[in-house]
Amino acid sequence: MEGLVPLGGVIFIVIFIALFGAFLVWLAANITGTKPVYNPVKYEPYECGIPGIEKKETKISVKYYLTAILFILFDIEIIFMYPWAISFREFIATGEGTFVFVSMMIFIAIFIFGLFWEVKSKALEWD
Structure with missing residues (x-):
């Protein structure tokens, strides 16, 4: 039974971190009150004020x-x-x-x- 004492602490910490992480994700999802709207412009590449141009080939081997x-x-x-x-x-x-x-x-x-x-x-x- 003495060998299980350190393992019990590790199990407690793992369960605590998992529950706390799940709580934070739930809280972040429910605190805003609005659903995110998908905007395709938001997902386009944009760099330094110039819209990105997607290249089909790469010059690096x-x-x-x-x-x-x-x-x-x-x-x-x-x-x-x-x-x-x-x-x-x-x-x-x-x-x-x-x-x-x-x-x-x-x-x-x-x-x-x-x-x-x-x-x-x-x-x-x-x-």
């Missing part, structure tokens, strides 16, 4: 976005490895070194699989 997303993905994976390397000696001292090492090897295997998949699918080639 999708390869830039793909390269940026892949960089962020692999950069974040490397960032996860740094704290592990710093604290690995502490895990060995507490006897959890084997578990943490195996977990990181699985993580690195998934990382290397993703890297090989990226090279094989030619994601970074600019042809």
Whole structure:
């Protein structure tokens, strides 16, 4: 029963936040007293006093976005490895070194699989 005490506090906070949020949404919807009217002009693009012109084509290659997303993905994976390397000696001292090492090897295997998949699918080639 002692293990449920901290969980009870978390459950209470989650329920309180959900109810309070629902109350605020209800209050915002009912306090105005008028229904919103759909106005198509309000949803048209408008920038710096000039009505926006929608273009069907883009001049920026999708390869830039793909390269940026892949960089962020692999950069974040490397960032996860740094704290592990710093604290690995502490895990060995507490006897959890084997578990943490195996977990990181699985993580690195998934990382290397993703890297090989990226090279094989030619994601970074600019042809």
